[in-house]
Amino acid sequence: xxxxxxxxxxxxxxxxxxxxxxxxxxxxxxxxxxxxxxxxxxxxxxxxxxxxxxxxxxxxxxxxxxxxxxxxxxxxxxxxxxxxxxxxxxxxxxxxxxxxxxxxxxxxxxxx
Amino acid sequence: xxxxxxxxxxxxxxxxxxxxxxxxxxxxxxxxxxxxxxxxxxxxxxxxxxxxxxxxxxxxxxxxxxxxxxxxxxxxxxxxxxxxxxxxxxxxxxxxxxxxxxxxxxxxxxxx
DNA sequence: TCCATGTTTCAATGATATTTGAATTATCTA
DNA sequence: TAGATAATTCAAATATCATTGAAACATGGA
Numbered sequence: 275x276x277x278x279x280x281x282x283x284x285x286x287x288x289x290x291x292x293x294x295x296x297x298x299x300x301x302x303x304x305x306x307x308x309x310x311x312x313x314x315x316x317x318x319x320x321x322x323x324x325x326x327x328x329x330x331x332x333x334x335x336x337x338x339x340x341x342x343x344x345x346x347x348x349x350x351x352x353x354x355x356x357x358x359x360x361x362x363x364x365x366x367x368x369x370x371x372x373x374x375x376x377x378x379x380x381x382x383x384x385x386x
Numbered sequence: 387x388x389x390x391x392x393x394x395x396x397x398x399x400x401x402x403x404x405x406x407x408x409x410x411x412x413x414x415x416x417x418x419x420x421x422x423x424x425x426x427x428x429x430x431x432x433x434x435x436x437x438x439x440x441x442x443x444x445x446x447x448x449x450x451x452x453x454x455x456x457x458x459x460x461x462x463x464x465x466x467x468x469x470x471x472x473x474x475x476x477x478x479x480x481x482x483x484x485x486x487x488x489x490x491x492x493x494x495x496x497x498x
Numbered sequence: 499t500c501c502a503t504g505t506t507t508c509a510a511t512g513a514t515a516t517t518t519g520a521a522t523t524a525t526c527t528a
Numbered sequence: 529t530a531g532a533t534a535a536t537t538c539a540a541a542t543a544t545c546a547t548t549g550a551a552a553c554a555t556g557g558a
Binding site: 277280281284285287288289290293294300301302303304354357358361362365366367369 | 389392393396397399400401402405406412413414415416466469470473474477478479481
Binding site: 421432 | 503504505507508
């Protein structure tokens with residue numbers, strides 16, 4: 275994952291409304307949620323919601339698919355995991371650092 | 387970890403300069419780096435650097451300690467791990483979701 | 499105390515993000 | 529086709545953030 279993409283992804287999540295939206299989608303799982311349902315759950319008005327969904331989508335954090343009149347949004351779990359990996363990547367210069375970064379996912383890294 | 391703190395932490399990382407600073411500190415490990423050294427490594431001028439270090443510090447992503455004339459900055463690994471946990475927390479409504487969020491650290495979660 | 503070095507604060511400027519009502523587009527049903 | 533529902537785009541006001549030179553502050557050594 276490129277630095278630029280990481281900054282975009284982090285920026286997408288670093289905002290109250292968008293973090294709420296994303297968490298709702300993470301909790302909804304692979305089935306996703308229709309835009310209107312997200313609006314109900316979060317209290318964000320449709321036009322604001324649409325703006326934020328666009329941001330999240332552009333950052334690769336969510337995907338969408340048309341389903342009749344509805345647009346179903348789904349969290350993009352692989353991007354999220356790439357993001358998590360990036361932050362711990364090359365931790366401690368690649369040396370063994372058990373006390374430092376093991377708690378979460380020190381064994382799963384990526385440099386793509 | 388509270389939502390507000392998470393947004394602050396993500397916002398702290400969602401910026402080119404700060405992400406570069408943070409990564410340098412992650413790679414430096416527990417020994418940390420002096421402010422001047424970070425400036426050298428990243429090419430960020432002292433006054434800008436100081437601004438960004440303050441942001442990171444305020445977000446709990448780094449800690450600092452005076453060492454003579456130097457100020458040593460260190461990545462705060464526990465905050466980082468709490469952050470990673472938050473993002474995957476309650477994934478898929480807490481149901482087993484092996485295909486979805488296992489890749490990185492699905493086994494290590496927290497709701498603090 | 500005086501000087502050199504490392505770091506932070508200040509202040510002014512420019513750039514970027516957020517918000518939302520109203521209008522628009524798209525789809526379904528009858 | 530007409531009416532209802534779902535979602536997006538537009539535009540303009542508001543708010544927030546990033547940058548950096550110059551000045552100030554703190555520490556160590558002579």
